[in-house]
Amino acid sequence: MRERDGTLVFVEVRQRKGAGYGGAAASIGALKQRRIVFAARHFLLRLAQVPPCRFDVVSIEGGGIQWMRAAFDAS
Template sequence: MGFLGKMRDRLTPARPTTRALGNAAEDRALAHLQSAGLQLLERNYRTPGRGGGEIDLVLRERDGTLVFAEVRSRASRDWGGAGASIGAVKQRRLVFAARHYLLRWPSPPPCRFDAVLVDGDQIEWLRAAFDAE
């Protein structure tokens, strides 16, 4: 790379990676849920092996309900926003991961699947966004 290319790279602000943007959205979502009284049990729970699933946040409500929260982020609400990206395949993977997570519990408590949508500067918390069927 020549001198001008190096100078251009130094002057161009680095764009955050997709992972960094996702982590920032999860941080915001977690802070939002904790301010509502939920307690974090686990972050980014993954099932072993390929083809499994991941749960962004596993939390507990004050009443003992386990909450499996999916965090989705989009820069804006254009094209359906963050909520439009939680389709049937994603839901099945979340349910699979939740069932795997619950294997460690001798007697699983009531559970639900929530979604936290981060669209630009707005956060929307959807309780019971979908069912495990």
Template sequence: MGFLQDDGASRPGKGATTRVAGQAAEDQALAHLLAAGLVLVQRNYRTVGRGGGEIDLILREPDGTLVFVEVRSRAGASHGGAGASIGITKRRRIIFAAQCYLMRWAQPPACRFDAVLIEQGRLQWLRAAFDAG
């Protein structure tokens, strides 16, 4: 989950392929972010409940900033591409999940929401792709 690719539920036999492709995109994004000096804190953080959300990757910058990362993969740029797939509902769910995650701190660290977009094999890292406001 965490990708706008469907889970295959409506198309028998497609779910496993989609999950494998999504996992590969997430692995590629993580490798890129680790190479850039970020440190992995958690992967695939999920909140409970139907209206909950998932955060694909949670990393920490060298300055201590906590980075919540949404990974989106698309074979092509049709329908606006990977970036356009992070709509308002998805952003709200990510923000909700981040708020739940941050409850563990008495003094939460500085945070931001990034996106890693992969289209046609090309990776683009968008720092501060959206905010909680």
């Protein structure tokens, strides 16, 4: 997805029925983040010019939806 300013947004969507075991957002640990960043870098290799990027998380839990902008970074 792209923002109007040209920022490329990679979005990870997680769903959990309840908050047990930390909930949906907590299920994106360090290993999962590294995998997402690796996939994003692989995708970006195809582009002639790399735009600004951001990693968002959408968590769906107990009937509610939460969108966390810039939830983590590539470092």
